[in-house]
Amino acid sequence: MNESPAIAAVCIDQPLPQLDRLFDYLIPEDMAAQVKPGCRVRVRFGRRKVSGFVIAVKPSTDFTGKLLWISDLVSPEPVVTAEVAALARAVADRYAGTLTDVLRLAVPERRVRVEAENRSEPLPVAAPIDGDWKRYIAGEAFLRALRETKSPKAVWNALAGEDWPARLAEAAAATASAGRGAVLVVPDQADLDRLDAALEAILGPDRHVTLSAQLGPTKRYRSFLKAARGEVRIVAGTRAAAFAPVADLGLVAIWDDGDESHVDRHAPYPHAREVVLTRANLSGAACLVGGYGRTPQAQLLVETEWAVSMVASRDEIRSATPRIVPVGDESDLERDPSGGTARLPTVAWEAARAALAKHQPVLVQVPRRGYVPAVSCQRCRTRAACPNCSGPLRLLGARRAPVCGWCGVVAEDFRCAECGGTRVRAIVIGAERTAEELAQAFPDTQVVESTGVNRLDAAPQGAAVVVATPGVEPPAQGGYGAVLLLDTWALLTRAELTASEEALRRWMNAVALARHDGTAVVVADGGLAVVQALIRWDPAWFALQELEDRSELGFPPVMRFAALTGPNGEAEKLAADLPADLGAEAIGPIPVDEHTERLLLRVRRRDGAALASTLAKATAERAGSKAEPVRIQIDPREIA
DNA sequence: AGCACGCCGACT
DNA sequence: GTCGGCGTGCTC
Numbered sequence: 336m337n338e339s340p341a342i343a344a345v346c347i348d349q350p351l352p353q354l355d356r357l358f359d360y361l362i363p364e365d366m367a368a369q370v371k372p373g374c375r376v377r378v379r380f381g382r383r384k385v386s387g388f389v390i391a392v393k394p395s396t397d398f399t400g401k402l403l404w405i406s407d408l409v410s411p412e413p414v415v416t417a418e419v420a421a422l423a424r425a426v427a428d429r430y431a432g433t434l435t436d437v438l439r440l441a442v443p444e445r446r447v448r449v450e451a452e453n454r455s456e457p458l459p460v461a462a463p464i465d466g467d468w469k470r471y472i473a474g475e476a477f478l479r480a481l482r483e484t485k486s487p488k489a490v491w492n493a494l495a496g497e498d499w500p501a502r503l504a505e506a507a508a509a510t511a512s513a514g515r516g517a518v519l520v521v522p523d524q525a526d527l528d529r530l531d532a533a534l535e536a537i538l539g540p541d542r543h544v545t546l547s548a549q550l551g552p553t554k555r556y557r558s559f560l561k562a563a564r565g566e567v568r569i570v571a572g573t574r575a576a577a578f579a580p581v582a583d584l585g586l587v588a589i590w591d592d593g594d595e596s597h598v599d600r601h602a603p604y605p606h607a608r609e610v611v612l613t614r615a616n617l618s619g620a621a622c623l624v625g626g627y628g629r630t631p632q633a634q635l636l637v638e639t640e641w642a643v644s645m646v647a648s649r650d651e652i653r654s655a656t657p658r659i660v661p662v663g664d665e666s667d668l669e670r671d672p673s674g675g676t677a678r679l680p681t682v683a684w685e686a687a688r689a690a691l692a693k694h695q696p697v698l699v700q701v702p703r704r705g706y707v708p709a710v711s712c713q714r715c716r717t718r719a720a721c722p723n724c725s726g727p728l729r730l731l732g733a734r735r736a737p738v739c740g741w742c743g744v745v746a747e748d749f750r751c752a753e754c755g756g757t758r759v760r761a762i763v764i765g766a767e768r769t770a771e772e773l774a775q776a777f778p779d780t781q782v783v784e785s786t787g788v789n790r791l792d793a794a795p796q797g798a799a800v801v802v803a804t805p806g807v808e809p810p811a812q813g814g815y816g817a818v819l820l821l822d823t824w825a826l827l828t829r830a831e832l833t834a835s836e837e838a839l840r841r842w843m844n845a846v847a848l849a850r851h852d853g854t855a856v857v858v859a860d861g862g863l864a865v866v867q868a869l870i871r872w873d874p875a876w877f878a879l880q881e882l883e884d885r886s887e888l889g890f891p892p893v894m895r896f897a898a899l900t901g902p903n904g905e906a907e908k909l910a911a912d913l914p915a916d917l918g919a920e921a922i923g924p925i926p927v928d929e930h931t932e933r934l935l936l937r938v939r940r941r942d943g944a945a946l947a948s949t950l951a952k953a954t955a956e957r958a959g960s961k962a963e964p965v966r967i968q969i970d971p972r973e974i975a
Numbered sequence: 976a977g978c979a980c981g982c983c984g985a986c987t
Numbered sequence: 988g989t990c991g992g993c994g995t996g997c998t999c
Contacts, residue, residue: 380998
C-alpha cells in the first residue's frame with residue numbers, strides 16, 4: 336500500500352516581496368508524524384537551503400511542477416498556530432508587508448535547550464470578584480461577559496489613580512476562569528513589570544507568562560513555548576506579545592495605545608493596537624483598549640459602534656481626580672537668566688510646599704532631559720548653532736561653555752552667526768537644571784531625577800521631589816501629593832499632527848499618579864481644549880473633537896495614508912501605476928535628502944486594504960524587475 | 976536575492 | 988565558429 340505523501344505549504348524565510356507566498360513540499364515518510372502546521376523545517380529553495388514554517392499540511396497541491404521533499408525537520412514544536420498564521424497574514428496585508436517579516440516579529444528566536452525542558456499542566460484560574468470594575472459604567476457587565484465566554488469590546492478610560500494593572504489582571508482572570516486565554520499588551524518593560532506583579536497577585540503563581548525583548552532570548556523563548564504548549568493561558572507583554580500563541584483566545588487587551596512604543600520598528604511597522612484589533616476580529620475574542628487618555632483611533636471604534644465607551648460616572652471621576660489648576664506661563668527666562676525659581680508659578684510652588692509639608696512626594700514633569708538642551712543668542716534670539724557643524728548648542732551645567740549636541744565640540748567663544756552676540760540664553764530648561772533649581776528652592780528636601788537614560792522605578796517615600804520627563808514618571812506609594820506640569824508649550828508647539836493629543840496623554844499619565852486629594856498644576860492656558868480635557872478628566876470628549884477635526888482635514892484614522900520613500904522619481908512612478916479607481920491622492924513628494932524623496936498617498940479608510948494590496952503587488956513587481964526599492968509605510972507615525 | 980536561460984559583439 | 992554582456996523570469 337503506497338499512500339501518496341502529504342504536502343506541506345511552507346512560508347520561506349526570505350523577506351523578498353515577490354516570494355511572499357507559500358511553497359509546497361512533499362513530506363518524507365519518516366517525518367510524516369512530526370511535520371505539523373506551525374513547525375520549523377528546512378527546504379531546498381532554488382539553489383539554496385532555507386528555513387521556513389509549515390503553515391499548512393494538505394493531501395494535494397495545485398502546483399504543476401515537480402515538488403521537492405522537505406530537507407530537514409528543524410523542530411516538531413508547533414510555534415505558529417493556525418490562528419497566529421492567519422493573524423500574521425492579515426497584518427502583513429494591512430501593512431503591505433510580507434508574511435515572513437511579520438512572523439519574524441511574532442515568533443521569537445529558537446533556543447534548542449528550552450524545547451527539551453519539562454512540561455507542566457495548566458493551573459486553574461479562579462473567577463475574580465468584580466474588583467473595582469464596578470466604578471465604571473458597564474464595567475461589571477464587561478467582566479461578567481468575559482466569564483460567560485462572550486466577546487465584549489470596550490474602549491476604557493481609567494480613572495486617575497486607577498490601579499490599571501490590577502484591572503487588566505482581573506479581566507484576564509475572568510477570561511481564564513472560563514477556560515479561555517488572554518493576551519495583554521503594554522508599551523514598555525516598566526509597565527510590564529507592574530502588570531506582571533498584578534497578575535501574580537490576582538491569579539496566583541504560574542498562571543501567566545510575560546513576553547518582551549528585555550527578557551533575553553532564552554527566557555523569552557521559554558515564555559513563548561509555555562504559551563504555545565498551553566501551559567499558561569495568559570500572556571502579558573510588549574508589542575510583539577500581541578501575536579502570542581495563546582490557544583482559545585478569549586480576550587485581547589492593550590494599555591495606552593497612544594504610546595509610540597506600540598509601533599514595531601521593523602518592516603512593515605505594525606502598530607500593536609491594529610494587531611490586537613485584527614486579532615479580536617479574526618478570532619472572535621473580546622477586546623479592551625484601555626488608557627488614561629484616548630486616541631482618535633480608539634474613539635473611532637466607539638463611533639463605528641465596534642466597541643462601547645467604558646468610562647466612570649462624573650461623580651466617580653470627580654472623587655478620583657485630584658484638583659487640577661491651570662496657570663498661565665509666568666516664567667520669563669530673559670528676565671531671570673540665572674533661572675532661580677522663576678519657572679515655578681506661585682500656585683505650583685504652593686502646591687508643592689503643601690504636599691511636602693504633609694510628607695507627600697511631588698512630581699514635576701518637564702518635557703526635556705539634560706541641563707539646558709537648547710540655547711539661543713541672548714541679543715537677537717537666533718538659535719545658537721555649532722560653529723563646526725551647525726548642530727544645536729546646549730549647556731551641560733551651570734557656568735559652562737555651550738556644547739554641540741551633534742559633534743560634541745565645545746563652543747568656548749560663542750559668536751552668534753547673525754549678530755555677533757557672545758552670550759546665550761536658555762530656550763528650553765531640561766530636567767537636570769530643573770532639579771537643580773528645585774533643590775535650591777527646597778533645600779531640606781530630597782530631589783531626584785527620572786529620565787529616559789536614567790529611569791527611576793519608584794518615587795522615594797515621604798517628602799521628596801521627583802523631576803521626570805514624560806513617560807518615565809515613577810509611581811509613588813499612595814500617590815503624589817502634587818503634580819506639576821511645566822513648560823507645556825514645548826509639548827503643545829511640536830509640529831506633529833498629534834501634538835495636542837500626545838500632550839494630553841502625557842499629562843494624564845502623570846496626573847494619574849497623584850493622590851485623589853492632591854493637587855495638579857498645569858502651566859498652560861486654561862482656555863485650551865486640551866487643558867479643559869485634562870481638568871475635566873474627559874479624554875473621550877477631546878478624542879471626539881480630534882477625530883472630527885481630522886475627518887474635516889482628511890487625516891487619519893478616517894483617511895488612510897501610505898508613505899512611499901525612495902530614490903528621486905521612483906515613488907511618483909510607483910504611484911502613477913496605481914489603478915485610478917483606487918482614488919489615491921498623492922501629496923508631495925518632499926525631499927528627504929539629495930537622492931531620496933517621500934510621497935504620501937491618501938485614500939478613504941475603506942479603500943485602505945485595496946491600497947495596501949496594490950502597493951504590495953507593485954513592490955513585488957518592482958523587486959522582480961530589479962527596480963530601485965521604494966519603502967512602503969502604512970499609517971506612518973508622523974501622520975497617524 | 977541568487978541563479979537560470981537567452982539572444983547579440985569581439986576573440987582563440 | 989565560441990565566450991560572455993547582463994535583460995527577463997523563476998524559485999515548490
